[in-house]
Amino acid sequence: MNTAIAQGLTAMGYPPDEPYDWVLTDTYQMLNHGISPAANALACADCHGGIDRMDLQGDLGYALKADRSSVCIQCHGTKENESFTVIHDKHVKDKQYDCSNCHTFSRPERGLAMNGVGIED
Numbered sequence: 001m002n003t004a005i006a007q008g009l010t011a012m013g014y015p016p017d018e019p020y021d022w023v024l025t026d027t028y029q030m031l032n033h034g035i036s037p038a039a040n041a042l043a044c045a046d047c048h049g050g051i052d053r054m055d056l057q058g059d060l061g062y063a064l065k066a067d068r069s070s071v072c073i074q075c076h077g078t079k080e081n082e083s084f085t086v087i088h089d090k091h092v093k094d095k096q097y098d099c100s101n102c103h104t105f106s107r108p109e110r111g112l113a114m115n116g117v118g119i120e121d
Contacts, residue, residue: 044085065104075101 006016036042047053057063064071091097098112099105106114 048084061105062103064102071102 005020009018009020010016048056051058054060091102092099092112096113098110098114099107100114
């Protein structure tokens with residue numbers, strides 16, 4: 001744990017020996033991924049590509065807030081269908097849009113933009 005904290009501090013621009021305290025917190029709908037050695041690591045699609053490990057859309061509520069064409073047309077005209085990964089990365093990683101633009105929930109802890117609707121790409 002101490003090694004991970006030191007590496008995290010360094011990645012955020014702090015010295016690795018920066019003092020820190022443990023803080024008791026409550027979380028709601030937070031995603032946490034385990035870290036395995038590279039040889040044992042799962043690929044994203046192992047969990048996110050089907051419902052065998054977890055049903056993101058059904059059991060966990062990650063379905064779109066409406067059918068895909070309705071959700072997409074709120075910002076875009078008719079577009080070609082791209083893969084989930086391409087679409088998700090473009091909107092979350094590149095454009096920094098909050099989940100609520102496409103889903104019925106928000107992820108405020110990620111600091112994403114709440115007003116992505118109506119912004120052209």
